[in-house]
Amino acid sequence: MKTVTILLPLLAIAAPAAAAPFQNLDALEARLINALGAGVGEPGGLASPIDRRLKLATCPQPVTIEPPALGAVALRCPAIGWRIRVPIQRLQGAAPAGRPVAYAAAPRPEKVDPVVRRGDPVDLIAETGGFSVSVTATAQEDGAPGARIRVKTERDGRPQGQILFAEVVDAGRVRLPGFN
Template sequence: MARAFALLILSCLIAAPAGAVAGPDGFEDIARLESRVVAALDADVATPGGPLTHLDRRLKLAACPKPVTIDPPALGALPLRCEPLGWRIRVPLMRVPGAQPAPGTPAMAAAQPATPAAPPLIRRGDPVELRATSAGFTVSTAAIAQEDGRAGGKVRVKTDARGPVVIGDVVDTGIVRVASF
């Protein structure tokens, strides 16, 4: 009897890896994930600097075997990711009144005085090389620009006519870089 109980305890420990935050249904515990987001931002839901709304409780994310990584806010959202499983979500943030918009956002561009525009390095319909670099290696593929792009700006590209739109940074003539893949 004691041996069967010990085997049951051992099998539970193996089935639930350290750091996993699974709900009763085996998916990521969204309420606990939301509380981590609120703690990381030090702002409650629907308050300036905090998440815009509550995380959707219908969201079914596989339980991450390690703690979910909370990246710094970028482009008005807080990225959350589970590296071992490869899922990631972005939590929209409520803007802080009177705060300076982040560089590169449309609000920041509107706040700056007009300067003469540099000619685009990439034109809509141009073939481009889409690059992603990580940990000492680079992956690249062919894509088609969906809009004009200037050096240092963002541009939408598609790798396939039916594929999703990818947003990347214009590096040089015909070269677009994505932050991650």
């Protein structure tokens, strides 16, 4: 009988812990270190480890790492809706306060000449599965292949539609992201 009375409270404590899984913060931190290319406390890396007191719901899809901005990297789970910002260290020799600061980020591809220029008419394409839809739009900025630019759709031949972000495919062709 003593065994049962001791085990029941232990089971009661363990049950909520098993029912409420949390995001693995060690794995998130490892992904951040890999993405930034610098460790915790190193220039361009995390300023400090992710706060272990955080109890984030487990994200059912891969957590999104947003580029560094304003001295921090943002981690997002779009499926659930949580978002945290993790401070990063300034690079050595970075600009003093009040000036733009460079952070370690993914290497940038070499500069490619734009194939779409601001004001150019472009075909805005959305294709998936067995169908494709395209409309005429006007480029709102220059873009090289693979770049995301703003385009304005046309309505009855007049550029009064809405502004969308599209990926430059080739000269005169852009594709809506999220469609293959």
